[in-house]
Amino acid sequence: MATNIAKIACAVAFAAGVAAPVTAAAKSSTVTAIEERGTLLCSGHNGSYFGFVEVNDKNEWKGLDIDMCRALTTAILGDPDKAQIVPLSWAQRFPALQSGDVDVIIKATGWTMGRDTEVGLQFSLPYFFGGTQFMAHGDLGITEAKELDGGTICVEAGTTIERLAGNYLKTLGIEHTMVSYEKASELRAAYLANRCDAFAAWGPFLAVLRATELEKPDAHIILSDQLSNEPIAAAMRQGDEEFVDMVNWMIAALLIAEEEGVTSANVEEMASNPPNPKIARLLGVDPGMGERLGIRDTWAKEMIAATGNFGEIYDRNLGEGSPYKLERGLNNLWSHGGVLYAPILD
Amino acid sequence: MALASELPAQSERWTTFANTLKKRAFRSPSDSFTSVFIFGLMLYMAWTLIDWAILSAVWRAEDVEHCANAGGACWSVIAARHRLILFGLYPYEEHWRSTLACLAIVATVVLSCLPRFWSTSRLVTLWIVGFGAYVVLMDGRLIGQPVVTTDQWGGLALTLFMFSSVVLLGMPLGLLLALARRSKLPVVRGAASLLIDFIRSLPLLTTLFAAAVVIPLLLPDWLNGDKIWRVIVGFALFFACYQAEVFRGGFQAIPKGQFEAGKALGLTPFQTLSRIVMPQVFRHALPSTINMVVVTFKETAIVIIIGFFDVLASANAAFGTVEWAPYYIEVYAFVGTIYWIFIFSLSQYGEYLKARMAVAKR
Numbered sequence: 001m002a003t004n005i006a007k008i009a010c011a012v013a014f015a016a017g018v019a020a021p022v023t024a025a026a027k028s029s030t031v032t033a034i035e036e037r038g039t040l041l042c043s044g045h046n047g048s049y050f051g052f053v054e055v056n057d058k059n060e061w062k063g064l065d066i067d068m069c070r071a072l073t074t075a076i077l078g079d080p081d082k083a084q085i086v087p088l089s090w091a092q093r094f095p096a097l098q099s100g101d102v103d104v105i106i107k108a109t110g111w112t113m114g115r116d117t118e119v120g121l122q123f124s125l126p127y128f129f130g131g132t133q134f135m136a137h138g139d140l141g142i143t144e145a146k147e148l149d150g151g152t153i154c155v156e157a158g159t160t161i162e163r164l165a166g167n168y169l170k171t172l173g174i175e176h177t178m179v180s181y182e183k184a185s186e187l188r189a190a191y192l193a194n195r196c197d198a199f200a201a202w203g204p205f206l207a208v209l210r211a212t213e214l215e216k217p218d219a220h221i222i223l224s225d226q227l228s229n230e231p232i233a234a235a236m237r238q239g240d241e242e243f244v245d246m247v248n249w250m251i252a253a254l255l256i257a258e259e260e261g262v263t264s265a266n267v268e269e270m271a272s273n274p275p276n277p278k279i280a281r282l283l284g285v286d287p288g289m290g291e292r293l294g295i296r297d298t299w300a301k302e303m304i305a306a307t308g309n310f311g312e313i314y315d316r317n318l319g320e321g322s323p324y325k326l327e328r329g330l331n332n333l334w335s336h337g338g339v340l341y342a343p344i345l346d
Numbered sequence: 347m348a349l350a351s352e353l354p355a356q357s358e359r360w361t362t363f364a365n366t367l368k369k370r371a372f373r374s375p376s377d378s379f380t381s382v383f384i385f386g387l388m389l390y391m392a393w394t395l396i397d398w399a400i401l402s403a404v405w406r407a408e409d410v411e412h413c414a415n416a417g418g419a420c421w422s423v424i425a426a427r428h429r430l431i432l433f434g435l436y437p438y439e440e441h442w443r444s445t446l447a448c449l450a451i452v453a454t455v456v457l458s459c460l461p462r463f464w465s466t467s468r469l470v471t472l473w474i475v476g477f478g479a480y481v482v483l484m485d486g487r488l489i490g491q492p493v494v495t496t497d498q499w500g501g502l503a504l505t506l507f508m509f510s511s512v513v514l515l516g517m518p519l520g521l522l523l524a525l526a527r528r529s530k531l532p533v534v535r536g537a538a539s540l541l542i543d544f545i546r547s548l549p550l551l552t553t554l555f556a557a558a559v560v561i562p563l564l565l566p567d568w569l570n571g572d573k574i575w576r577v578i579v580g581f582a583l584f585f586a587c588y589q590a591e592v593f594r595g596g597f598q599a600i601p602k603g604q605f606e607a608g609k610a611l612g613l614t615p616f617q618t619l620s621r622i623v624m625p626q627v628f629r630h631a632l633p634s635t636i637n638m639v640v641v642t643f644k645e646t647a648i649v650i651i652i653g654f655f656d657v658l659a660s661a662n663a664a665f666g667t668v669e670w671a672p673y674y675i676e677v678y679a680f681v682g683t684i685y686w687i688f689i690f691s692l693s694q695y696g697e698y699l700k701a702r703m704a705v706a707k708r
Contacts, residue, residue: 046650046659048666055663058438059430086497087435088653095559096653101573185674211668323668 027294028242030103034076042069043093043107044085050208051318051326052108061085064317067307068106068127068234068251074303075250076295094119097237104247110230122238124247126231127254127310129330129339132161134223135191135206136198145172145225151197152177154190165200168227198223202230204318204326211324229330246293248343253289253300255342256282257309259333264308271301278345310340399679410669423673424680427664431681434500434655434663436484440492444503447483450476451506459695461702473514480507496574500655502684508578508656509646513639515582520589527590528597538590545587551648553584558652577649585642592638596631597623629703636696640689657681 034040044061045053052065066085073083086102093105098120108130109115111123134145134153142148145168153169155162157180169176179196181187188209191199201209203222210220234247257263260279262270267283274280281288284298291297307313314331315321332338371381402418404410406425413420424431433444454476457463463472482488484499484507499507526538545553557580562570570576600623608618650659661681665674 044653045663046653046655047662050666050668050671054667055430055435056667057426057430059433059435060438061435084497086653087655087659089651091651092555092559092653099559099562101559101562208668 028240028246030236030240030243031076031246031294034103038077039082039084040069040073040076040104041084041086041102042066042072043096043102043105044087045107046087046089049108051204051322051324062317064128064313065106065108067313067317069104071254071303071307071313072104072106072234072247072250074306075253075299076246078296078299078302080306094121094235097121097235103236104243105235108232109235111233115235120238121235122240122244124234124236124244125251125343126233127251127340128232129229130202130204130232131229131330132164132200132227133203133206134165134198134200134225134227135210135220136223137194138219138221140197143221143224145169145198145223146174148176148198149174150176152179152195154179154181154187154196154199156180156184156187156201157182161200161202164227168225200227207326208324211326242294246295249293250303251310252342252345253282253303254307254310254313255333255340256345257300257304258311259335259342262304262309263312264305267301267304271298281345413673419676419679420673421676423665423670423676427670427677428680430501430664431657431660431677432501433503434657434660435498436500436503437492437494437498440486440494443483443486443491443494444499444501447480448503448506450479450483451503451510454480455510477511477514496572499574501660502657504654505646505657508574508581508649508654509643511578512581512585512642512646515578516585516589516642519582519586521593523586523590524593524597527594542587542590545584546591548584550581550584550645551651553580554649554652556580573652574654577652577654581646585638589635589638592631592634593627595634596627596629599630600626632696632699632703636693636699640692643689643692644685657684 044066048054049063049065051063053061053063054066056062066083069083069085070080074080086096088096088102088105088107093102093107093109094115096102097105108128111126115121116123134148136142136148140147148169151174153165153176155165155178162178162180166178179190181190184205187199187201190196199206203226206222210222234251236244236247256278257267260276260282262279262282270279271283271285274283274285277286280286283301283304284290284296287297289297290299293299296302308316311328311333314328318324318326319328328336328338330339332340334341372378398418400418402416403421404413404416404418405421407422410420410422410426413422429438429441432448433441436444454472457472457476458469463469484494484503485496487493523538523542526534527542529535529538554577557576558573561576604622604626605618608622613621646656647658649656650662655663658681661677665671665677670677
């Protein structure tokens with residue numbers, strides 16, 4: 001029914017001679033460059049960043065951010081293996097994007113005002129939310145930061161976390177000693193050696209650390225206080241709005257697929273017999289998904305078949321299907337108590 | 347019979363050793379106390395190390411579940427991840443190529459250290475063959491294998507390649523700069539001094555960052571080349587500027603009279619330089635040069651900051667998954683041993699060269 005209306009509307013528009021501005025979306029220059037090159041250049045890491053960017057025993061990349069890169073590559077080029085992961089350090093990622101070494105940064109990168117304006121980046125919809133939290137030794141028997149009075153807190157030196165944790169505890173009126181370390185591995189060793197009572201870091205990192213503490217898995221508790229909440233998004237060069245649309249709708253399609261229950265397992269079945277018009281549009285059974293972005297109509301179907309929907313990507317890399325067992329929490333769909341939502345697919 | 351004749355000699359040696367020990371370590375009660383304490387401590391440390399590294403260690407990748415209770419090193423991580431540490435992101439099925447390429451580089455370096463190869467034509471041939479073999483093997487295009495682009499080169503293979511290219515390019519460039527700085531033409535002299543002082547005033551990190559990230563913004567695309575070549579050239583320039591100063595020290599150690607003597611004998615300036623001056627410059631500059639080379643080998647680890655998967659970055663990646671995360675000490679010990687082997691060999695070679703050159707002084 002709805003599709004028929006759309007067809008009629010389209011026909012009417014065509015007859016009225018306004019079809020051109022409505023349907024012929026300008027094609028992104030970045031997408032054109034990616035198609036000519038045949039590969040999508042995406043950011044990796046100079047080492048591992050637990051759960052987000054890792055290297056497996058076969059020297060292949062994996063992780064949440066890598067899967068997002070592969071999803072985007074499938075959307076544009078139809079094949080996840082055409083993603084070319086360029087190893088980048090944290091400091092190098094923005095200059096590398098500006099100089100064209102990568103097409104997009106998907107690398108646990110927070111959306112900040114400075115990056116949006118001075119650095120000259122364009123951010124996509126957030127696909128992940130992570131905030132600063134405390135982790136403490138379980139035998140202290142505490143659950144909240146309020147109970148940390150007189151304690152020693154370890155943090156990574158020179159990060160926003162250092163200031164954030166200090167301010168938070170000061171506001172609560174908690175006496176504490178702050179000890180900072182240069183590297184994550186030193187920090188970890190210091191905490192495990194009982195040099196400090198608690199340690200402040202990015203929530204997902206703490207959860208991962210707790211999961212990797214193989215000897216005593218339950219000996220550590222992540223305190224309930226949420227010191228901040230950072231939206232993590234893909235970063236692109238300014239000046240190519242069409243590419244921003246592409247990346248936004250890639251993320252949106254992954255979320256809509258989860259919302260509608262489309263998975264990598266049932267995507268073919270859904271496409272051959274779409275249960276509702278939204279899914280028909282999403283999977284390219286009804287036209288419009290690709291045309292308006294200047295690519296194939298079936299891009300979302302191919303993408304979901306290759307990488308799964310957002311829930312599958314999350315579970316595989318951070319959630320139940322991974323060793324980290326990180327709860328969805330904020331990173332669930334809005335309908336399941338999280339804050340992730342997709343724009344409207346019309 | 348043979349045993350009987352050896353016995354007195356051995357017991358004699360033992361007596362000498364015991365005497366020395368007595369004289370050096372047990373001369374007075376306080377001496378004895380200190381010695382016993384220190385020897386005891388050393389024995390304890392050695393035992394702890396051996397116990398950790400060998401006796402209580404877990405060796406096979408399959409046995410990783412025993413690691414938590416073994417109380418010793420968990421070498422399973424090396425068994426499972428050594429290919430990542432050695433070859434970085436290089437495709438798994440093509441590792442035979444990077445193994446051969448590594449051997450080609452090591453062979454090239456070892457051969458060029460042998461006096462037999464010390465003639466310009468031999469060295470140049472050797473280097474072209476050695477480095478050519480490396481690039482052809484790693485890239486794969488010319489030998490009809492799947493192409494592996496430079497951003498996938500990594501691990502020890504990359505560290506060795508970067509180090510040897512930097513030294514090979516930087517050494518002649520450094521000599522040229524040192525000569526230019528001694529030139530009689532003010533323009534050449536000024537330009538060389540300016541370049542040397544400019545580069546030496548910048549940290550290596552800045553130079554490499556500029557080569558990797560800033561240069562592509564300035565140069566046209568066709569001139570850019572791969573990041574790895576830009577970084578090697580930048581690093582070599584940095585090395586050359588320091589090495590030029592080392593050579594300058596060597597030049598300054600040569601008395602003026604020798605140049606004048608060369609002139610008086612009717613030698614051309616080039617002959618004076620190549621026959622009289624340069625051999626002495628090399629001898630004077632040798633200790634500092636070995637030092638520079640060793641430092642450069644260690645400094646290659648800095649390329650991690652511009653996203654190269656050198657041996658240290660690969661090591662970070664090797665313990666960067668949940669099952670291997672607790673065993674970072676083992677990984678660092680492994681990488682430390684690799685560095686130690688190469689650097690110790692380099693400095694031992696330096697000792698050999700010094701001894702060889704000392705012959706000229708007798």
